[in-house]
Amino acid sequence: MRELICITCPMGCHLAVDTDERGEMKVTGNRCVRGEQYAREEIFNPKRVVTFTCAAVLPDGSVPGPESNLPRRVPVRTTIAFPKERIPELLGALRGMTIRLPAVRGSVVLKKALDTEVDVIVARSIASE
Amino acid sequence: MKQLTFDAVVIGGGAAGMAAALELDARGHSVLILEREDTLGGILMQCIHNGFGLIEFNEELTGPEFAQRFEEEVGSRHIQASLRTTVLDIREEGGLKAVYCVSPAQGMMRVESRAIILAMGCRERNRGNIRIPGTRPAGIYTAGLAQRLVNIEGYIPGRDVVIIGSGDIGLIMARRMSWSGCKVHAVIEILPYPSGLTRNIVQCLNDFGIPLHLSHLVTDIYGEDRVEGIEVTPIESGALMHEKAFKIACDTVLLSVGLVPENELSRNAGIEIQPTTNGPWVDSALMTTMPGVFACGNVLHVHDLVDYVVEEARRAGANAAAWLSGYRPAREIRAKTGSNIRYVMPMRINPERENRLYMRSLVVKNDARLEVRLDGNVVKSRKLAHVQPSEMLSLTLIPEDLAAAGRDSTVEIALV
Numbered sequence: 001m002r003e004l005i006c007i008t009c010p011m012g013c014h015l016a017v018d019t020d021e022r023g024e025m026k027v028t029g030n031r032c033v034r035g036e037q038y039a040r041e042e043i044f045n046p047k048r049v050v051t052f053t054c055a056a057v058l059p060d061g062s063v064p065g066p067e068s069n070l071p072r073r074v075p076v077r078t079t080i081a082f083p084k085e086r087i088p089e090l091l092g093a094l095r096g097m098t099i100r101l102p103a104v105r106g107s108v109v110l111k112k113a114l115d116t117e118v119d120v121i122v123a124r125s126i127a128s129e
Numbered sequence: 130m131k132q133l134t135f136d137a138v139v140i141g142g143g144a145a146g147m148a149a150a151l152e153l154d155a156r157g158h159s160v161l162i163l164e165r166e167d168t169l170g171g172i173l174m175q176c177i178h179n180g181f182g183l184i185e186f187n188e189e190l191t192g193p194e195f196a197q198r199f200e201e202e203v204g205s206r207h208i209q210a211s212l213r214t215t216v217l218d219i220r221e222e223g224g225l226k227a228v229y230c231v232s233p234a235q236g237m238m239r240v241e242s243r244a245i246i247l248a249m250g251c252r253e254r255n256r257g258n259i260r261i262p263g264t265r266p267a268g269i270y271t272a273g274l275a276q277r278l279v280n281i282e283g284y285i286p287g288r289d290v291v292i293i294g295s296g297d298i299g300l301i302m303a304r305r306m307s308w309s310g311c312k313v314h315a316v317i318e319i320l321p322y323p324s325g326l327t328r329n330i331v332q333c334l335n336d337f338g339i340p341l342h343l344s345h346l347v348t349d350i351y352g353e354d355r356v357e358g359i360e361v362t363p364i365e366s367g368a369l370m371h372e373k374a375f376k377i378a379c380d381t382v383l384l385s386v387g388l389v390p391e392n393e394l395s396r397n398a399g400i401e402i403q404p405t406t407n408g409p410w411v412d413s414a415l416m417t418t419m420p421g422v423f424a425c426g427n428v429l430h431v432h433d434l435v436d437y438v439v440e441e442a443r444r445a446g447a448n449a450a451a452w453l454s455g456y457r458p459a460r461e462i463r464a465k466t467g468s469n470i471r472y473v474m475p476m477r478i479n480p481e482r483e484n485r486l487y488m489r490s491l492v493v494k495n496d497a498r499l500e501v502r503l504d505g506n507v508v509k510s511r512k513l514a515h516v517q518p519s520e521m522l523s524l525t526l527i528p529e530d531l532a533a534a535g536r537d538s539t540v541e542i543a544l545v
Contacts, residue, residue, distance in 0.1 A: 005331050011495070011515040012327035031514075048332065051177045051191055052308060053280055069167040069213075072283035075177035075193050084336075091308055105197060123177065124193035 004042055008034045015039050047081035050090060051123070054109065055098045059128050064101075074099040075123040076109050082118045089114060101128040130237045135161045135209075136453055137244040138228050140216050140394065143171020144435050145426025145442040146248035147199040152446025153246075154208050158453055161240060162203070162210040163230055169203065169210055170196030171250055173435065175277045178301050180328075184436035195435060211235070219245060219398040219422070226421060244421045244449045247395060247409065248442065251388040251427040253298075259386050261293070263350030266357075272298040272385040276305065285309055287381025291359055292316045293347050297325040297433070297519075299385020304333035306383075314377050316341045317361055322493055324387075324519055326433070348374060356380055388431045395424070405472040406430040413461050413479035414448035415441070423449045430474050430487070433521050437487065444485065458482075462534050467502065467543025469494070471518070478540055480531040487523050488542055490516040499524060502541040503533055516544060 006013040015029045017039050025043065027036045041047075053073035057063060064070040076099075082090060090113055099109065103126040110120040137153050139146045142164030153160040168174060173181070176192030183189060186198070203210065214232040221227070228240045253271040270278075270286055276298065278284045288311050292299045295318040303313045316334060321344045323330050334341055342361060346369065349360035359382060362374040390408040392400075401410045401418040408429040409417040416423050425445035426438045461477040464486065471489040478484045488499075497516045501509040501524070508530045516522065524542075531540070 005327060005335070007328040007331050009514075010327065010517070010520055048336070049179045049189070050308075051179055053177060053283075055283065071281045073280055075191060075280065077177075077179060077191055077194075087308075105194065123191045124174070125197060 002043065004039055006030060006035045006038045008038050017043060046084040048084050048087065049078055049081050050087055050120075051075065051077045052091060052094050054094055056103070056126065057098045057100050059100065061100075070101065070129075071126060074101075074103045074126060076120050077123045078113070079119045079121055080117075082113070083116065086114055086116075090120075094120065101126055130239055131235050133161065133238060133240045135159045135240065135242045137161075137246065137449055138163060138226070138240050138242045139246040139248055140219075140228070141171065141248035141250055141426075141428070142166075142169040142210055142212075143248065143250055143426065144173055144196065144199065145250070145428070145438050145445075146171070146246065147196075147203050148439040148442035149246045149248060149423075149425055149446035149449070150208050151199070151202055151206065152443045153244075153450050154206050156447070156450035156454075158244075158450055160208060161242075162208065163214045163216055163228065163240070164210055164212050165215050167212060169200045169212070172273070175273070175280045176301075177280050178305070181435050184434070185439055192435075199439075211238075214238075216394060219394055219419075221419070244423065244453055246442075246445055246449055247392075247417070247422065247424040247428050248426050248445075249391045249394065249428040251390045251431050253384070254387040254389060255384060259293075259384075261347050261350055263359075264352055266350070266352035266355050268352070268356035268380055269350070269382045270384070272296070272302045272383045275302055275381075275383050279305060279309060285311065286383075287356075287379075288312065289314060289379045290381045290383060291377055291379045292383045292385060293359075294318060294384060294386035295320075295323040295325050295330075295341060295343075296385035296387060297329050299383060300325045300329040300333040302383055302385070303339055304337065307337045307339070311381075313337065313339050314379055315339065315361075317345050317347050317359075318343050319346050319364070320344070322517070325385075326519060350382065351376075356382055388427065390428045390431065392428060395428075398422070403472075403476070405466075406474065411475045412477040413458060413475055413482070413484060414452065415445040415475060416448065416452065421449075421452060423452075430472065432487075433519060437521060437523070440485070441487070460536065462531070462538045462540060464540045464542065467500070467541040469497075469544035470542050473542050478526065478531065480534045480538075481528055483528070484526045485523065486526065486542065487521055488544075489521055490518055490544055492544070493517045494544070498545050500543045500545055501526065501530065502543065503531060504535075504538050505541075506533070508533075513544075 136158035173192035
């Protein structure tokens with residue numbers, strides 16, 4: 001048996017997920033049908049939107065110095081929810097990346113990241129000076 | 130000293146300030162935004178996680194995405210914003226408002242206007258506010274400061290982290306630090322229930338197997354130059370169980386123990402502050418006790434969703450515009466808190482207009498009912514499947530609800 005808390009609405013139902021005699025998934029503790037859908041998704045195909053930052057570099061390749069008004073990190077995000085078990089792998093890929101300023105919100109950092117249908121995009125436009 | 134004149138001045142260029150300025154501009158008033166940081170956007174710029182904008186844009190955005198949509202709107206309407214500008218003083222001079230401020234580019238400035246919108250946001254409570262005993266080593270940060278260091282400045286504040294308090298910023302930082310390769314050992318919460326949203330407990334703690342110790346108090350911090358660990362003591366029936374105390378080794382402590390509206394300027398200007406919210410007292414138009422000065426967003430009361438901040442700020446902007454055009458409410462009646470309600474915002478109701486009210490519950494409860502009583506008679510009620518102090522409640526009262534209101538009527542909001 002697995003215990004989950006449904007986060008579809010603020011009620012936060014405590015769900016118990018089990019299999020019945022015929023091997024079918026059985027959810028209890030939910031107050032509405034959305035609880036069962038949440039449990040099914042969370043058990044078979046858990047996904048999360050991943051938000052992270054990459055290092056910013058100036059057009060000449062240098063890093064914004066302490067006297068600069070520019071941020072040293074550029075926020076990035078997955079366009080849609082990403083398979084949960086592969087998040088560490090995705091973060092590993094993003095950790096080594098730099099983004100050259102000016103950064104443009106919505107521009108693609110990683111196309112079809114790790115061969116999924118999910119892109120990683122820039123979440124903030126930042127000028128280069 | 131440079132002198133400027135506008136119809137209205139907005140202090141603070143975060144979500145609230147931008148939304149209020151847009152509303153004033155749309156009604157034909159000249160407006161100047163004064164912002165201390167290098168960019169508009171306020172605290173949203175460091176909130177790189179998603180979940181913003183579900184009500185406003187019907188999609189889940191990150192903080193910078195939400196802020197930049199407003200920033201672009203401000204830019205496209207040619208609304209003036211003075212960045213890197215710190216406001217020092219608000220005064221009434223010659224029947225007008227004078228805002229004294231300073232910036233590296235302009236030096237001292239005096240901005241004259243007929244209306245002011247306060248939108249300075251809030252600040253984090255820190256170690257001094259909650260009086261944790263122990264040494265004073267390096268490695269103790271508020272969660273929001275750590276968030277800024279990690280997400281904007283590009284520094285990791287430490288490797289082995291304990292978070293004190295289960296507020297949303299602390300929970301978000303638990304996930305952020307874990308994703309940055311740090312080990313978050315525990316979250317310690319004094320109350321028997323979490324202060325943050327359930328979805329953050331699930332996605333920021335449970336996803337990473339981070340233990341949440343409810344009804345536990347941090348009773349000591351160890352370390353000379355750098356934090357080496359903390360002592361945690363369980364609370365049972367209101368008493369500290371010293372014999373059950375345990376230690377957790379860590380090099381970093383993050384505090385997520387609540388937010389306080391930032392009202393130093395308001396206080397200095399003589400504006401009355403409400404003890405229940407730590408924000409200004411406001412009437413039905415969100416106007417403070419200084420006529421022509423309005424307040425909105427987290428400087429008025431701490432919100433949990435930026436969508437509500439924007440909604441409130443638009444009303445403050447529209448009300449300030451109406452005030453500039455000479456509108457004054459014919460009469461107002463008092464709003465007061467009934468059972469299980471910590472505060473009602475605002476504290477006055479205009480029976481001739483639509484009134485949007487925000488409330489906070491004092492209790493965690495399922496199958497509750499929110500009741501509006503006019504002089505003791507229920508005029509409106511709403512069923513709520515679940516209430517908790519961390520989720521703000523709202524309701525709208527229309528003139529028909531208040532048709533029976535007399536001069537000295539009182540509206541009471543209660544949770545039963």
